[in-house]
Amino acid sequence: MISAQSSRPPSSARSARSSAGSRSSTARSRASTTSPLSFASRTLQKVGSSPPHRPRPCGRSGTVDSPHDPRPRAKDCLVTTTEALAAAARRLRAAGCVFAEEEAAVLSEAAEHDSGALAVLVERRAAGEPLEQVTGYADFCGVRVRLRPGVFVPRVRSGLLVRLGAEAAPPDGLVVDLCCGSGALGLAVRHRVPGIALHAADIDPVAVACARENLGENVYLGDLFEALPAALRGRVDVLLANVPYVATRHIDLLPAEAREHEPRTALDGGDDGLAVFRAVAAGAAEWLAPRGVLLSEITEAQAETAREIAAGNGLTATITTDDDLDSLAIIVRKPLQRP
Numbered sequence: 001m002i003s004a005q006s007s008r009p010p011s012s013a014r015s016a017r018s019s020a021g022s023r024s025s026t027a028r029s030r031a032s033t034t035s036p037l038s039f040a041s042r043t044l045q046k047v048g049s050s051p052p053h054r055p056r057p058c059g060r061s062g063t064v065d066s067p068h069d070p071r072p073r074a075k076d077c078l079v080t081t082t083e084a085l086a087a088a089a090r091r092l093r094a095a096g097c098v099f100a101e102e103e104a105a106v107l108s109e110a111a112e113h114d115s116g117a118l119a120v121l122v123e124r125r126a127a128g129e130p131l132e133q134v135t136g137y138a139d140f141c142g143v144r145v146r147l148r149p150g151v152f153v154p155r156v157r158s159g160l161l162v163r164l165g166a167e168a169a170p171p172d173g174l175v176v177d178l179c180c181g182s183g184a185l186g187l188a189v190r191h192r193v194p195g196i197a198l199h200a201a202d203i204d205p206v207a208v209a210c211a212r213e214n215l216g217e218n219v220y221l222g223d224l225f226e227a228l229p230a231a232l233r234g235r236v237d238v239l240l241a242n243v244p245y246v247a248t249r250h251i252d253l254l255p256a257e258a259r260e261h262e263p264r265t266a267l268d269g270g271d272d273g274l275a276v277f278r279a280v281a282a283g284a285a286e287w288l289a290p291r292g293v294l295l296s297e298i299t300e301a302q303a304e305t306a307r308e309i310a311a312g313n314g315l316t317a318t319i320t321t322d323d324d325l326d327s328l329a330i331i332v333r334k335p336l337q338r339p
């Protein structure tokens, strides 16, 4: 059964979810009122490169004009699709999906309007798999990101890191997407600042394979900085690090979609949620360029400790928020050297 919260179409569900990642109940309730229409326009918009799922004409081989041709006629196919779509919506609604019609339409597009393929996708969704993993993509910050089962679904709130990253990146700067997951953040920053050199790394081989599909070259497998080429040391202008930051004791409070379909390594940030951030902050000074910046998403409750962690590593930190995205980021810099 899809829970009421997790059945909300993906973009809005992510920014609205109740977890250690949410900043405030006010913002949370505002985000949770996002309408299905806004979801649909976000999910179905055509952006950037060609979408991975392109509707094909009915009958697959084009127009059917011979009465003896066994292939389905366009009209028959349309009827089947309409019926299949209605059946898909009924099945999703029965599974507890609030935006059943909208999701059925998204799944139909992903199934290339093939009724059989649609039925398979609908069953995966009805079993609680995140919509983006079922369709194989997420629309995020103006780019379409390919996704795979088991890879963290980029959250709407991470748009704050993308904005900050794009603002901080010099036109030909060096950007590293550490803990890259699908590579969504790096991809979105590169969409905004096309001249950057982008490198990405993750500890999860499934995520790395997915990020390679999205980013192409320069995606590495390994533990934080250990994965990066030594040549990047001291040169990174923007270090995006959307690390796992949910405190271990809060993992059970996450929606089932996250708990059951995203890897624990993508979510669990240890006792206070800051274990991976600590490790990133400890290495940041060595990898950042003199005016480089480390950007991480955290919660309001973690802000003070995160600031202390940065200071403990000789770094300066400021906190910035985006209420519309229900998002909070820490911006970490090296202190400027006197000439």
Ligand SMILES: C[S@@+](CC[C@H](N)C(=O)[O-])C[C@H]1O[C@@H](n2cnc3c(N)ncnc32)[C@H](O)[C@@H]1O
Residues within 6 Å of the ligand: 152, 153, 154, 155, 158, 178, 179, 180, 181, 182, 183, 184, 185, 201, 202, 203, 204, 207, 222, 223, 224, 242, 243, 244, 245, 265, 266, 267, 276
């Ligand atoms: C919260 S997800 C963020 C993914 C992606 N940046 C995004 O925003 O969609 C955290 C990611 O960190 C990765 N990760 C966790 N620990 C890591 C480590 N020690 N080294 C590298 N990656 C790590 C996980 O595999 C996961 O893909």
